[in-house]
Amino acid sequence: MTTTRGTEGYPAFRRKISNHQDEFLREVFERHHAVIRIKKEAVVLRKLQIIFDTTLELSNQHGFQATSVRDLSVATGISMGSLYSYIESKDRLLSMIQSYGQVVVNRTLRIPEHLTVPLERLRHLLRTHVYITEILQPWFYFSYMESRHFDPDARERAIAGELRTERLISELLQEGISQGAYRVENPELTAALIKPLLQEWYLKRWKYRRRRITVDDYADGMIAFVESAVGGR
Amino acid sequence: MTTTRGTEGYPAFRRKISNHQDEFLREVFERHHAVIRIKKEAVVLRKLQIIFDTTLELSNQHGFQATSVRDLSVATGISMGSLYSYIESKDRLLSMIQSYGQVVVNRTLRIPEHLTVPLERLRHLLRTHVYITEILQPWFYFSYMESRHFDPDARERAIAGELRTERLISELLQEGISQGAYRVENPELTAALIKPLLQEWYLKRWKYRRRRITVDDYADGMIAFVESAVGGR
DNA sequence: GTCTATATTCGGATAGAC
DNA sequence: GTCTATCCGAATATAGAC
Known part of the structure; x- marks a missing residue:
């Protein structure tokens, strides 16, 4: 396989x-x-x-x-x-x-520059996101569930972080489209739909643990699902 | 269109x-x-x-x-x-x-029996789910965010409801696969990935309102995304 | 059926000894 | 740097008049 x-x-x-x-x-x-x-x-x-x-x-x-x-x-x-x-x-x-x-996320969630093909860059982003949310699962879960209680400043930053990922996905999709690698009608909506697939991993962690689905199982399956959805083989 | x-x-x-x-x-x-x-x-x-x-x-x-x-x-x-x-x-x-x-969900979330083709049944389920969570958005959001505070009984029921939807999706996928309508390797994981696309609608409601994406816009886009991912036309 | 006033418990925060 | 003892405001819940 x-x-x-x-x-x-x-x-x-x-x-x-x-x-x-x-x-x-x-x-x-x-x-x-x-x-x-x-x-x-x-x-x-x-x-x-x-x-x-x-x-x-x-x-x-x-x-x-x-x-x-x-x-x-x-x-x-x-x-x-x-x-x-x-x-x-x-x-x-x-x-x-x-x-x-x-701090952790800012220092670790970077797409390496040696990856130039949009398709590979998107793959890398998705996989790394799953990895980092695996390590920091308690923090991501916490941040998601408690963001309502943050002070306006912190809340602002939390939302900004959210949107940054989404925009990054959207951009990679658009690059991929213009190179003919993807077939997508609406890149913004598609990016918005990919985001919850990343969040799923840290929000329902217990479910996947029970089903003995590992981080890499999930990353593989999720990436395959996304690539099929956007028509990228 | x-x-x-x-x-x-x-x-x-x-x-x-x-x-x-x-x-x-x-x-x-x-x-x-x-x-x-x-x-x-x-x-x-x-x-x-x-x-x-x-x-x-x-x-x-x-x-x-x-x-x-x-x-x-x-x-x-x-x-x-x-x-x-x-x-x-x-x-x-x-x-x-x-x-x-x-009470509301139990009485309204039913797939009508006149729909027999799995592909149509899945579509109907996805769309109706989006509709019902639009009407009950505050309740679904609440139920998701506060389920930690439910007493064991209520929590049990909340989780059961969650899993029922997922299993239903999974079954419809398998029917579709056996009729050659879908191409999916792992129906369980795929169903698990579709679920958060339904939840997205009531969890990030504000985002879509800001972007002027209507319920039907979302349902259309999400269904297209899913059908493309599972290789259904 | 609806209100005001109050009992009681609990949780955030601090003082000050060691 | 760490601990115990204590203060005080806030929140749930109720009593009892209207």
Whole structure:
């Protein structure tokens, strides 16, 4: 069976990202430096990691509003007082988590320049998107479900991120059309229809896990579906 | 431009549904009869309508948890005390709203028996789904975003509803395949990929409104996309 | 049936000892 | 840097007059 996986596949991608984990956290630390009362970087990074992970876990079960800072304190094993010297407020915690994901996405979701054929560029975008949302599944789910509670600024950025991906897809489709690789009537609507196929992966993660469909299974199937829909073999 | 709309289109569908509005509310009233302290049916139906609509509106802006019963009282113009003689508790309100949508969906989402060709049956299912989620957009959005807060029972039913649609799609695909109308490798995965295209309509409603894409525009485009993906003409 | 006033619980946030 | 104890506002829910 032929795939469109390129040379690497998911495991390699994952390894590459996890090497940079600390850099991402450090950038978040710097951004919110002013309100974090603890000074030792190493301590902060370790704690932020725990706090973020636990918040995502609890929130994705019960919702962010329904998750009390007390719950968080118990689940992390960090006392209320300590916790507040890292997060300042529950609102700030929300915004810290939001920046965390954005930092990771901004640094990793790039189409490499050596890919020039639109068809390959689109494939790469779709596959990488699935990969990155696999690694950051809790964050993407959280960001999707809680974006209503973001402050206007953060919300703005979340929506902007959404639309950027969609526009990128739309552009790649149009390039492909003008080169005769795709047959599509309405590239904007088509791009809008492809987007939820990317989101599906992190929104219904549990369903695919239960059905034993792996990241690469999904990426392969989804890409085949899309390419068939846009008439690109 | 050819469409697959059949004879009717959305406006006719809408008219048909709104004639039954009161029946739907009455069924909800009956289901929760025991906990509603007001006895006159006409009064109850009128109030429930207002309470449900307002709750959906407020919740879809700020989330259900973040919406206080006080907010609801102010927005509906019904005092706290009165309100509680209709809803019993905030949890019960959640469950009443959930049943409301389920009643409507159960009574309207049926494939007519005069359609026998799988290809037409699938088309009808997709289009009707878009139509019904257009009418009940606030409810579907609510149900999707708040399902984490449902009690285990209600949650069960929500998931069951989800899977039923998906299985139905999958079955129609398989019929189509065995009749040579579609070319699909993996009907289950394909059905799973079609599902989010239906959900897209009520989850990103604002986006399509801004772009002046109507219900029928969306249904047409989405159906064309799907049929192209599954190799059906 | 509807209202106002109030009891009670809970959750965010802080003070200050260690 | 971390903890315990506590404050205070907000939200659910009810009592009881009209």
